[in-house]
Amino acid sequence: MKALVYKGPGEKALENRPKPEITAPTDAIVTITKTTICGTDLHILKGDVPSCQPGRILGHEGVGIIDQIGSGVTTFKPGDRVLISCISACGKCVYCRKNMYSHCTTGGWILGNTIDGTQAEFVRIPYADTSLYLIPEGADEEVLVMLSDILPTGFECGVLNGKVQPGSTIAIIGAGPVGLAALLTAQFYSPAEIIVIDLDDNRLAVAKRFGATSVINSADGKALETVMKITGDRGVDTAIEAVGIPATFELCTTIIAPGGTIANVGVHGTKVDLHLENLWDRNVTITTQLVNTVSTPMLLNVVGAHKIDPKLLITHHFKLDDILDAYETFVKAANTKALKVIIET
Amino acid sequence: MKALVYKGPGEKALENRPKPEITAPTDAIVTITKTTICGTDLHILKGDVPSCQPGRILGHEGVGIIDQIGSGVTTFKPGDRVLISCISACGKCVYCRKNMYSHCTTGGWILGNTIDGTQAEFVRIPYADTSLYLIPEGADEEVLVMLSDILPTGFECGVLNGKVQPGSTIAIIGAGPVGLAALLTAQFYSPAEIIVIDLDDNRLAVAKRFGATSVINSADGKALETVMKITGDRGVDTAIEAVGIPATFELCTTIIAPGGTIANVGVHGTKVDLHLENLWDRNVTITTQLVNTVSTPMLLNVVGAHKIDPKLLITHHFKLDDILDAYETFVKAANTKALKVIIET
Amino acid sequence: MKALVYKGPGEKALENRPKPEITAPTDAIVTITKTTICGTDLHILKGDVPSCQPGRILGHEGVGIIDQIGSGVTTFKPGDRVLISCISACGKCVYCRKNMYSHCTTGGWILGNTIDGTQAEFVRIPYADTSLYLIPEGADEEVLVMLSDILPTGFECGVLNGKVQPGSTIAIIGAGPVGLAALLTAQFYSPAEIIVIDLDDNRLAVAKRFGATSVINSADGKALETVMKITGDRGVDTAIEAVGIPATFELCTTIIAPGGTIANVGVHGTKVDLHLENLWDRNVTITTQLVNTVSTPMLLNVVGAHKIDPKLLITHHFKLDDILDAYETFVKAANTKALKVIIET
């Protein structure tokens, strides 16, 4: 089968690889129909994710059709259309039983990382019963690709951790795909003000279309002042960090109102300064999280009820044969205005 | 009246000062019967608290008897025995109505800070109805002095924010009065393991008597290894920081288990490093808080029911006339083994 | 001044009454600009509310302008435009400090019940600082009349107690003003399915316009079957009872899914049968509540941000001089299609 393979820092190739096989009774083999590329795939390609070794098929998002199931799989049968979660959950370990699937002792984020992933014609999914979701009849499958990772990530790590509430004032720092996913899913809770901050005017324009009530281009270094002006010097109840660098995290710690919550979503590669000399008495909460995807059934319901339209996140389409072009487009997002690209097999 | 007055960095004196008067209808004048000294008073004396200017009577803890009430006070009458909260709450502002009294727009921590405090024969208490608590008949008033500040601080900022749960594993870093208050009040929730970490063997011995299941003297720089050994390499569910320096905060961020909570109680004077490159995917929560004292009615109930014995925190007794000795004893805690000192008028 | 006075069961009159005066320092006198009639006023007129004695000016909803303030009022000044809460909260008692204003030991629902109410040119509001809300500039005051009672009632007693969640399935039984208020405010949380049940096709048509995804006229006695059909035999996650009779409450207990919540909003005059022989193992929660109006500041935010349009609830307008006609219209809602009527002074 065709597969996009990580060949070491800076290198990737579309190769022919053997079709995966069932290796445990709880496995399923899924025929991929649509997949996509994540910012994390770019991190891997830079060599920043040591757990992912050369030779690995990338990708942890997608939808497909059950091809085969192991003897222990009871929830699915060949032919079922399924959504693939980016997180594999055994359903048995101490973390899975607390609904912290991201810390599953034998799973977690392994797809396209420590085992072969979804940017291929087929993929082996461990713990299929607890890591796949049946696609409801009539659903738009392209939209559901957004539910493999970015929607639950924006929602769980940003919106739920950030305790977005009706009538509250929130800021989202970073209007990339995950920041925009937080923007879409924050609206489940009807905040009164949604401020989106980024350096890219195109992405800010997209944020406006997605429901931001104010957008701020922070290139002028005045984001803090602007937020304070918008909020009557009170700051925001929730600040969602969706970039992953010190400057944006530290911005969050200055715009947060007393009693507020900073929900970190960004993947950080270095330490940040935490000014506890200013924050110790501010009654603030800071959270970090790798997505658990426990919200997937709920997101299927809400998307099914057309409460949000994640299709807005999809900007480009490619065939698997052209996946190298898809990567090129996704990498050069500032020029191509790419958010999420759909890759069809 | 006699009063302990801050005279500028490094200086204090027991002086004669006029008896305070009612200045607003919501004020009460309280005759102090017992007060105490807080670590924060020492911060002020070092000149570290710019809001507190020379000439200020110190102290924000104590019990006493209502001497006079303003025309708007409806809950108390002269002669009532009352517990003074370290936080003054107007009961009307947006923060008070969210039970965030520490951020009361015209109150908060003002006693012995921006208005005269309790280390005196009398004190004026603003917003008396919502800042004083009737002392139940038969209560040990000395014990209740612990409820002005350190018990609600340890409980709200440490135990509640830290989400201590039955069966959980917690660590308290710092066995000073507030850390010990967290240790006592953590036991309201029956954690299975309570690890206390400090540099002072005497305080660790006290912690053992107060209910710690393990104590660690971190002088050898091996606190992290020891915690991991005790917890089977899992880390702790709750880490309560009760010191206020970078090293102890950073220790909390290394001993915390996935899904755990770091509750900062310590007063920090400088930034700390937050290693988000290690923490971004750990599903951890960090909280900061200045005490709101919303838990005071509950603490009165629990202490009244003898669920904990805060008397253990009281090591020394002085008369107001000898308050300078009391300060001396409290400052030299490493030698005197002082925890809380009671000052009687 | 003109005022609508309860004269005993079945009797009311528009009378001339002396203008109210400040009787406590925490009082304010408010010039009413707009008020309305509540279903509870009809209960009083039937003689069903013994606490309300003949001679009482009715009404507990409205907006107006501060005319005078007592010496203890600090939040408002004459000329301020204010929203009147149906609940008076002293802000000091044990219940107020737990945000249970409805059980305020000296307040609660007293307006138009045990003290004179808002269906008059002026009203005395006790505990003005904690029972009135400043009207934001530019707000539509007519809409804000809906925030005195029915929106917080539908929201707090129905939506919050009912734990409405994104993606969940809810049923609202009763499409009168309060049921419709629950319908509007439930949408703050983006439920996937909202089923509204009533006997009146007009009200069901209104419910459809307000966002119901299904409506059921229960006249055929098949509401249970229909709900089960809509929900794939699972039942609903939240059932909001907004009628107040045994049949509708008992319907809630049959349509509720395992793990679900029944939020009672209706005012009941008689006992109901609770079939614990069916429910004991169903993991359900039943809640009752008189509105606390703690959500008023939040509702002001959400309505200000145009997340919902409570104006939809207003069907008729009258002058205070014509308040008897307003009552007539409101009583005969089945014919007049009245929901809420605005009465202007």
Added chain:
Amino acid sequence: MKALVYKGPGEKALENRPKPEITAPTDAIVTITKTTICGTDLHILKGDVPSCQPGRILGHEGVGIIDQIGSGVTTFKPGDRVLISCISACGKCVYCRKNMYSHCTTGGWILGNTIDGTQAEFVRIPYADTSLYLIPEGADEEVLVMLSDILPTGFECGVLNGKVQPGSTIAIIGAGPVGLAALLTAQFYSPAEIIVIDLDDNRLAVAKRFGATSVINSADGKALETVMKITGDRGVDTAIEAVGIPATFELCTTIIAPGGTIANVGVHGTKVDLHLENLWDRNVTITTQLVNTVSTPMLLNVVGAHKIDPKLLITHHFKLDDILDAYETFVKAANTKALKVIIET
């Protein structure tokens, strides 16, 4: 093997039955070392549980040793000592993934009900990985038998649902084994007052020993008055119903304070009257639940840390050969003072 078999209403026998066999890959066969009898077994014997048909081996509690495992079992191996949960959880269905194991679509309470149970030398446990718990080294296995059902039942359905809090006032109605389990586990949260109500003075004396602060024999019909006297006419914050008849449930609804919670634990066979005409505005919550046993890992921790001593619940010991005597003793609890009886194989 020997097994206690339900032979139809009023009849049971100790019989020889074939040893159970693995029938699904997720099964384990467990050699029972200790089991016990539950009040529910008596209900079955009365013919009150139609799902349980004659021929069924009774029992849903116990500890034992893994004898065999199915090919899909990964958490346990033969020889492991295990605690058996009364609830079988597939770990995959919509309810299991919400931690509502009691409603598992293919499990729930099936042991000794719809499949053969634990009052035998061996038992087949479906979904072994998610329905058994490894016994910590050094644990008192007799004590752990209390963790199969009654401790999680008292804790989850009574204490957690009842929101017992530090300093709160609670009442437990019914001092049978489950009521006493609620009494023990309520103390995890340090309530200030624990009132236990029963008709049996012996059980009330036991309750006193277990930590009740007041006990009331309700035979005189004055339980309501007595509770009001104890609580200063306020009522209780939490009322735990652990009997299962209308009178005790209705008592709960009269002693509950505004804002309080009634947690139903009792198994009811008939409807109760719910006086909504008194309760609609009382801000109360009523919960029902069949135990999910999600708290088992936590209970293992707390019992391991000796926070409570469930051994107090064990009054008698029998050999499996004498299980008919054990039933006799358990049935005649009023005379024998039996609480829980341990049956050893």
